[in-house]
Amino acid sequence: MPIPEIAGFIRRYDRFLIAGHARPDGDSLGSALALAAALEELGKCVQVVNADRHSRNYNTLPGIDSIKVGPKVDGDWEALIILECNNLQRSGIDGLGHLPAVNIDHHPKNDFFAEINWVDPSAAAVGEMIYSLILELGLHPSVDVATNLYVALLTDTGSFQFSNTTADTLRIASELVKFGANPAAIARDVLLTQPEARLRLIGRLLETLQLDPTRKIAWIVLTREMLEATGAEPDDIEGLVNYPLSIEGVEVCAFFKEQSVPADFRVSLRSKGRYNVGLVAEGFGGGGHKNAAGLSVAGSYETVRDRVIGELERLLA
Ligand SMILES: [Mn+2]
DSSP: OOHHHHHHHHHHOSEEEEEOOSSOOHHHHHHHHHHHHHHHHTTOEEEEEESSOOOGGGTTSTTGGGOEESSBOOSOOOEEEEESOSSGGGGOOBSOTTSOEEEEEOOSOOOOOSSEEEEOTTOSSHHHHHHHHHHHTTOOOOHHHHHHHHHHHHHHTTTTTSTTOOHHHHHHHHHHHHTTOOHHHHIIIIISOOOHHHHHHHHHHHTTOEEOTTSSEEEEEEOHHHHHHHTOOGGGGTTGGGGGGGSTTOOEEEEEEEEETTTEEEEEEEEOTTOOHHHHHHHTTOEEOSSEEEEEEESOHHHHHHHHHHHHHHHHO
16 A cells, blocks of 8 residues: 555645545545545645535534535645545546546546555445554544544445445444544434434335335335425435345345436346346446446336336346
């Protein structure tokens, strides 16, 4: 890992931009805010930039209001540290290309587009990498830094439940708690608090639950009318795709989201274990991984549902 090169890069410049990916998640936000605070402790001038505003559950992250949101940056910046992006475009921000850059990521497909590229797919979260970097820089994580990094680990591991959770993840989480992160308060603020509209939306959504005759395929449908009636925002559907997969015996699930009336659907697919829903998505011109994929189809709900569920039935046959 090129930590000495990154430390040299940080010494060389005074004015840093830190960028994450568009529609930032907890790892992107927590890692960027922690790194920004660490660089400020070294006397650097730092600005975190994101193309999109954070969702409401991250409102309590220390420093969250200091993030600049928008599709382009201005100001006189010397260097860029870009997190969680396989290429510059993934940031969703224009005007970053001329800056010398460090690229820090844990996704396996990365374009190695920067001067210094540190890509570690064995890290459960970029937050783990930022933690190592901060210690290598000789810094003692503050409570705010520990809190932001704990959020990064907690969210990217699905509360330490996903298969990316390693002994290192849990060791780092433990050290972050020693540095002052409060697991109960963070879980309450980030995971267990939700808008009333989201809970009402879940109620409507679960009424649409259907299973195929084998009871291995389940699906739910979100209409635009449901969003309007409950007052839920697009952020509020985050994570709901996984609900049908929690049913005992269900192997794959689909989440149909109406995009326009009457006929355009975005479909998210999820699977357990060996079933590759990425292949099904590719058949519709979409993409993704074995256990998580997405696609778009035009047509009435009945037509779209029959085509997609038909392909899922073939996958399981
Ligand atoms: Mn991540």
